Amino acid sequence: xxxxxxxxxxxxxxxxxxxxxxxxxxxxxxxxxxxxxxxxxxxxxxxxxxxxxxxxxxxxxxxxxxxxxxxxxxxxxxxxxxxxxxxxxxxxxxxxxxxxxxxxxxxxxxxxxxxxxxxxxxxxxxxxxxxxxxxxxxxxxxxxxxxxxxxxxxxxxxxxxxxxxxxxxxxxxxxxxxxxxxxxxxxxxxxxxxxxxxxxxxxxxxxxxxxxxxxxxxxxxxxxxxxxxxxxxxxxxxxxxxxxxxxxxxxxxxxxxxxxxxxxxxxxxxxxxxxxxxxxxxxxxxxxxxxxxxxxxxxxxxxxxxxxxxxxxxxxxxxxxxxxxxxxxxxxxxxxxxxxxxxxxxxxxxxxxxxxxxxxxxxxxxxxxxxxxxxxxxxxxxxxxxxxxxxxxxxxxxxxxxxxxxxxxxxxxxxxxxxxxxxxxxxxxxxxxxxxxxxxxxxxxxxxxxxxxxxxxxxxxxxxxxxxxxxxxx
Amino acid sequence: xxxxxxxxxxxxxxxxxxxxxxxxxxxxxxxxxxxxxxxxxxxxxxxxxxxx
Numbered sequence: 001x002x003x004x005x006x007x008x009x010x011x012x013x014x015x016x017x018x019x020x021x022x023x024x025x026x027x028x029x030x031x032x033x034x035x036x037x038x039x040x041x042x043x044x045x046x047x048x049x050x051x052x053x054x055x056x057x058x059x060x061x062x063x064x065x066x067x068x069x070x071x072x073x074x075x076x077x078x079x080x081x082x083x084x085x086x087x088x089x090x091x092x093x094x095x096x097x098x099x100x101x102x103x104x105x106x107x108x109x110x111x112x113x114x115x116x117x118x119x120x121x122x123x124x125x126x127x128x129x130x131x132x133x134x135x136x137x138x139x140x141x142x143x144x145x146x147x148x149x150x151x152x153x154x155x156x157x158x159x160x161x162x163x164x165x166x167x168x169x170x171x172x173x174x175x176x177x178x179x180x181x182x183x184x185x186x187x188x189x190x191x192x193x194x195x196x197x198x199x200x201x202x203x204x205x206x207x208x209x210x211x212x213x214x215x216x217x218x219x220x221x222x223x224x225x226x227x228x229x230x231x232x233x234x235x236x237x238x239x240x241x242x243x244x245x246x247x248x249x250x251x252x253x254x255x256x257x258x259x260x261x262x263x264x265x266x267x268x269x270x271x272x273x274x275x276x277x278x279x280x281x282x283x284x285x286x287x288x289x290x291x292x293x294x295x296x297x298x299x300x301x302x303x304x305x306x307x308x309x310x311x312x313x314x315x316x317x318x319x320x321x322x323x324x325x326x327x328x329x330x331x332x333x334x335x336x337x338x339x340x341x342x343x344x345x346x347x348x349x350x351x352x353x354x355x356x357x358x359x360x361x362x363x364x365x366x367x368x369x370x371x372x373x374x375x376x377x378x379x380x381x382x383x384x385x386x387x388x389x390x391x392x393x394x395x396x397x398x399x400x401x402x403x404x405x406x407x408x409x410x411x412x413x414x415x416x417x418x419x420x421x422x423x424x425x426x427x428x429x430x431x432x433x434x435x436x437x438x439x440x441x442x443x444x445x446x447x448x449x450x451x452x453x454x455x456x457x458x459x460x461x462x463x464x465x466x467x468x469x470x471x472x473x474x
Numbered sequence: 475x476x477x478x479x480x481x482x483x484x485x486x487x488x489x490x491x492x493x494x495x496x497x498x499x500x501x502x503x504x505x506x507x508x509x510x511x512x513x514x515x516x517x518x519x520x521x522x523x524x525x526x
Contacts, residue, residue: 024495246499246500251510
């Protein structure tokens with residue numbers, strides 16, 4: 001009876017709540033199940049936001065192809081780097097102990113927390129902006145009241161996120177079951193409105209409001225930003241990928257859910273952003289949907305935003321457990337710590353921070369493209385996908401992944417070199433391509449960075465790590 | 475004594491099961507992988523180029 005309760009069609013639930021490996025025999029997510037799981041993870045308010053960012057500087061035909069190309073390519077590269085999670089049923093942070101070391105894994109963990117919370121704050125400000133728009137539509141506000149309300153709603157958003165996150169995966173599951181259909185509803189309504197109210201001719205003839213001088217630069221920057229978003233999936237791929245019962249489900253599931261379906265959804269936000277020249281969804285929902293429908297969609301979007309922030313803050317708090325000083329702290333305390341920076345930004349500089357949303361997208365690629373390159377070199381090319389799982393869990397000096405006092409300094413050095421290499425191509429803050437970058441712009445910034453870190457890590461490992469008999473390479 | 479001997483017996487059992495099952499997770503065929511690669515890295519960019 002107890003066995004039946006544990007294994008209720010979704011695999012052993014208790015195993016999935018720990019960082020212990022899940023053997024393939026205990027996993028129940030086949031290709032279709034896994035594609036649905038990835039779709040519900042990918043479809044969130046960030047679809048409208050990221051598409052909207054592209055809509056401000058790309059015409060319709062370019063933004064459509066940029067949405068699909070960028071996110072699909074990035075997703076496949078990111079999936080390729082951590083395929084070991086599916087092979088052994090490992091949590092990503094456990095798998096990353098192989099390239100970064102037992103203690104060095106805190107480096108990618110820290111980056112994950114920073115980017116995760118940074119992205120969450122954007123979503124919270126979008127939530128606050130939507131709430132201000134709703135209040136303004138019902139009871140017109142004067143301009144001096146709006147910034148105050150924006151901060152109040154931002155703070156309330158953090159508070160609600162903190163309260164719901166405490167319920168853990170159960171709360172997320174219930175929330176996504178409600179919000180995913182609501183978001184799909186918003187997408188279809190807005191898609192219908194775009195083609196009936198605006199019309200296909202106007203969509204394809206509208207010029208973007210803030211294009212770069214060179215249309216080629218606009219186009220490749222669009223692809224690059226969606227690449228950045230796909231790189232932003234990277235820290236979460238392992239947590240989901242270990243539930244897929246084989247790598248066919250893993251690759252195709254992510255490709256369909258996080259790639260194609262996400263891309264299609266981003267197109268809706270993108271076209272709206274193009275027509276209304278703003279990447280902020282609350283700004284175009286009432287003009288597009290009309291007063292009543294617009295308000296309903298804004299209400300749904302607010303709920304979806306809460307769902308997105310809960311989904312993101314949960315892995316950030318989980319990741320913080322990788323630090324010894326945090327592992328014994330209560331779950332509530334970890335969530336509280338994660339919520340503090342979000343509350344500070346949402347109440348002090350919401351407008352300034354929200355304006356730089358495209359930079360957050362670019363920063364995802366800046367940080368995670370080098371990580372992908374290192375994982376591909378270490379786990380796929382050097383270890384040939386064969387990992388000593390026991391050593392991943394052994395924190396003693398004798399572990400193969402102890403390297404130098406628990407840290408693989410080669411991986412850390414390569415990561416930093418990768419960040420600098422990316423910055424050589426593209427400045428994530430100004431979104432300007434470097435004039436001195438060595439390759440033509442057609443190559444974008446993410447792919448060369450992944451390739452560079454992959455080669456650098458392989459060379460340094462063969463020159464230093466393997467001769468020093470560290471890392472358990474054969 | 476091997477360092478891995480200090481691991482929890484339940485964890486060790488799960489690790490052995492996971493390593494034992496690792497082979498059966500690799501079900502994607504070469505042709506499927508090529509199709510995925512070609513769609514993503516050839517056809518989509520080509521369509522993008524044509525739309526440009």
